[in-house]
Amino acid sequence: MTIEIPEKGMAKEKIMQTLRAYKGEDLDWQSGKVMGYVYDAGEKAMEVIKEAYTMYLSENALDPTTYPSLLRIENEVVRMIANLLRGDEHVVGNFTSGGTESLILAVKTARDMMRVKKPEIKEPEMVLPITAHSSFYKAAHYLCVKPVIVPVLDGSFKTDIAAMRDAITENTILLVGSAPGYAHGVVDPIPEIAQLALEHDLPCHVDGCVGGIHLSYMRKMGYPVLEFDFTVPGVTSISADLHKYGYAAKGASVVLYKNQEIRRYQMFACSRWTGYTVINPAVTSSKTGGPMAGAWAVLKYLGDAGYQKIVKEVMDATQLTVDGIDKIDGIKVLGRPDMCMFSFASTSEKLNVYRLADRMKTKGWFLQPQFARNNSPSNLHVSFNRLSVPRAKEFLVILEQTVAEVMAEEVDDKTGELRAEIGKLSINFDDESFFKLAEMAGITGLELPEKMETINQLLEALPYDVSEFMLVEFLNNLMK
Numbered sequence: 001m002t003i004e005i006p007e008k009g010m011a012k013e014k015i016m017q018t019l020r021a022y023k024g025e026d027l028d029w030q031s032g033k034v035m036g037y038v039y040d041a042g043e044k045a046m047e048v049i050k051e052a053y054t055m056y057l058s059e060n061a062l063d064p065t066t067y068p069s070l071l072r073i074e075n076e077v078v079r080m081i082a083n084l085l086r087g088d089e090h091v092v093g094n095f096t097s098g099g100t101e102s103l104i105l106a107v108k109t110a111r112d113m114m115r116v117k118k119p120e121i122k123e124p125e126m127v128l129p130i131t132a133h134s135s136f137y138k139a140a141h142y143l144c145v146k147p148v149i150v151p152v153l154d155g156s157f158k159t160d161i162a163a164m165r166d167a168i169t170e171n172t173i174l175l176v177g178s179a180p181g182y183a184h185g186v187v188d189p190i191p192e193i194a195q196l197a198l199e200h201d202l203p204c205h206v207d208g209c210v211g212g213i214h215l216s217y218m219r220k221m222g223y224p225v226l227e228f229d230f231t232v233p234g235v236t237s238i239s240a241d242l243h244k245y246g247y248a249a250k251g252a253s254v255v256l257y258k259n260q261e262i263r264r265y266q267m268f269a270c271s272r273w274t275g276y277t278v279i280n281p282a283v284t285s286s287k288t289g290g291p292m293a294g295a296w297a298v299l300k301y302l303g304d305a306g307y308q309k310i311v312k313e314v315m316d317a318t319q320l321t322v323d324g325i326d327k328i329d330g331i332k333v334l335g336r337p338d339m340c341m342f343s344f345a346s347t348s349e350k351l352n353v354y355r356l357a358d359r360m361k362t363k364g365w366f367l368q369p370q371f372a373r374n375n376s377p378s379n380l381h382v383s384f385n386r387l388s389v390p391r392a393k394e395f396l397v398i399l400e401q402t403v404a405e406v407m408a409e410e411v412d413d414k415t416g417e418l419r420a421e422i423g424k425l426s427i428n429f430d431d432e433s434f435f436k437l438a439e440m441a442g443i444t445g446l447e448l449p450e451k452m453e454t455i456n457q458l459l460e461a462l463p464y465d466v467s468e469f470m471l472v473e474f475l476n477n478l479m480k
């Protein structure tokens with residue numbers, strides 16, 4: 001089917017009708033059954049965000065001299081989050097489009113600062129635990145920094161500090177910890193990582209993208225929270241996403257630095273071309289002021305009291321769910337989650353968690369599959385959100401039933417067979433190998449597959465470079 005720009009413009013109603021029909025294909029994120037991606041503070045907050053967002057939809061944050069109000073809004077958002085993370089008056093930062101942009105900038109800043117401090121480093125490396133977010137690999141890929149991966153400890157999923165110490169070389173430019181890591185919701189031993197950074201005169205980034213805001217409110221409310229913010233000696237930068245548990249609309253994060261001397265390495269200026277003068281703090285140039293205004297508005301609208309109310313509701317429901325899961329025969333929660341995100345794994349040979357995820361999906365529940373890596377087994381992830389609070393008990397009932405259903409079925413574990421086949425294939429990254437593997441996995445056509453069980457098993461079993469090659473090919477075919 002060819003799709004072209006219509007010769008004559010369409011009526012607004014028809015446009016909206018079409019979009020609504022498209023949307024019908026998506027998971028219903030408002031159902032409370034989608035246990036990932038959803039961060040919602042309720043209808044009233046959404047109204048405020050939408051109004052502020054659209055008020056700044058056409059304003060361009062590229063140029064603070066034309067739109068000084070956006071500079072003011074950005075500075076105010078940064079100050080609010082810097083205070084929440086207990087930064088002093090020297091802490092500075094910027095608004096970005098999301099966690100990934102914040103992390104790319106944190107890595108670039110460390111790399112460029114260390115280029116000046118240690119010009120002898122020609123092949124920069126950053127040391128991070130296996131639980132650190134994939135965006136660090138993207139940053140590494142874009143910025144030619146080598147990621148040096150260290151394991152996490154058995155059972156706790158916290159960075160192995162001895163291994164991190166051993167991984168530091170004369171090429172190291174950055175140490176990384178997460179508060180918390182996405183997969184297990186576990187906060188790394190940030191004071192120890194930062195101490196290592198101090199000993200080696202290195203920057204230390206804390207990835208607080210998903211947890212920075214939520215954990216800070218937990219701390220203020222008296223929950224036991226491990227130290228992770230600017231009060232920890234040695235922490236030089238922190239990222240915190242407003243569009244996750246900060247409840248802003250998508251496209252909102254901040255990256256903060258201990259001081260301006262460090263942050264200056266993030267900036268980019270260009271006055272040597274024929275066009276307008278460019279001076280950017282972040283990766284993007286032209287950008288709508290919408291997300292900034294929306295984030296500013298939601299911080300002001302919810303206030304400390306609003307955030308604390310949500311944190312309490314979500315934490316109560318998380319506790320109930322975690323306790324409930326541990327009582328279900330066949331599954332167990334991994335580690336001791338520090339906030340409202342966690343994952344659970346199978347304790348029985350009869351239960352394949354990827355099949356469980358597929359089956360839960362047919363019942364309208366979305367759980368996120370995560371592969372076995374290092375000492376973390378195959379598991380399903382839950383990021384608990386406010387909309388799921390009233391459904392926590394129902395979730396446990398359905399989960400228990402579904403686990404029992406799947407365990408009663410014939411085990412159809414293709415992993416062994418797949419591994420044997422993979423061993424036989426000469427995978428030389430040509431189209432033929434890709435199609436053979438794709439066929440084995442059940443990714444046959446050019447559409448999104450319904451059942452993910454075999455695909456997940458295959459992707460989990462393949463060597464990383466092969467699975468990544470397959471994923472790239474898959475997306476390259478899927479996207480027009």
Ligand SMILES: Cc1ncc(COP(=O)(O)O)c(C=O)c1O
Pocket residue numbers: 097098099100101103133135178180181182207208209210211241
């Ligand atoms: C800990 C952590 N860091 C970074 C990111 C990347 O954030 P984004 O998807 O906003 O780019 C995420 C996303 O879930 C995350 O959980």
